[in-house]
Structures are given as C-alpha cells and as structure tokens.
Amino acid sequence: MGTIVISGTAVLVLFGFGNHIWWLAAVVVLFLYVQYGRDSSSTTSSSSTSSTSSAGGSSSGATPSSYRAYRDRRDKQAKWERRYRRERPIESRRQEREKSK
Structure with a gap:
C-alpha cells in the first residue's frame, strides 16, 4: 500500500510542474495516507512492541495486544448474545430451531 501511495504522489508531483493544483493533491494524498492508512499498522506495531517487551514476549507469534x-470483542459479543437470549426467549428458541434444520 505504501509503495502505491509513494508512486502516486511522485506522479502527482510530476504533473505539478504544469499545474500547481497537482502538488496540492499530492500533499493531500500523503496527509490522508499518514493520518488513516499508515496509522493502524504503526499503532499496532508500536503497541505490540511495548507490550511484548513488558510481557517478556510470546512464543505463539500473535501479539498480546491484538489477542487481548x-x-x-469476543466476550462482548457473547455477553450481548446471552442478554438477547435472556430478554427474548421466544425469538432465541426460534433461531435455535432454524439452525438445527
């Protein structure tokens, strides 16, 4: 993804020699990539690095923060499903019957 953004920005800069609006577009693309595109991967890697160093590392290969x-999320979903079954017993029985068919 980063390679595509960098090459697209280079193309926009080259177009910018004829029309300066393309330079503005290149800046906007880079800003959006840094703000939203790269943000999720850099946050995950930095948080996993800090949690791995504090936890002593894990041999499973999965980062502790992502598993946490x-x-x-899994526990919250299970909680909502239990609440739904408790508050709407008829609908939940109907859904269980449909699943078993």
Whole structure:
C-alpha cells in the first residue's frame, strides 16, 4: 500500500510542474495516507512492541495486544448474545430451531 501511495504522489508531483493544483493533491494524498492508512499498522506495531517487551514476549507469534482486543470483542459479543437470549426467549428458541434444520 505504501509503495502505491509513494508512486502516486511522485506522479502527482510530476504533473505539478504544469499545474500547481497537482502538488496540492499530492500533499493531500500523503496527509490522508499518514493520518488513516499508515496509522493502524504503526499503532499496532508500536503497541505490540511495548507490550511484548513488558510481557517478556510470546512464543505463539500473535501479539498480546491484538489477542487481548480479540478476546474483548469476543466476550462482548457473547455477553450481548446471552442478554438477547435472556430478554427474548421466544425469538432465541426460534433461531435455535432454524439452525438445527
């Protein structure tokens, strides 16, 4: 993804010698990439580095922070499913019957 953004920015800069609006477009592309595109991967790597160094590393290969986030999402989903079954017993029984067919 980064290679595509860099090459696209280079093309926009080359177009910018004829029309300066292309330079503005190149700056906008770089800004959006830094703000949104690269943000998720750099945040994950920096948080996994800090948590791995504090936790002593893991032999499973998965970063502890990403597994913790997965576990939190899974537990929250299970909590909502239990609440739904408790508050709407008829609908949940109907869904269980449909699954078993």
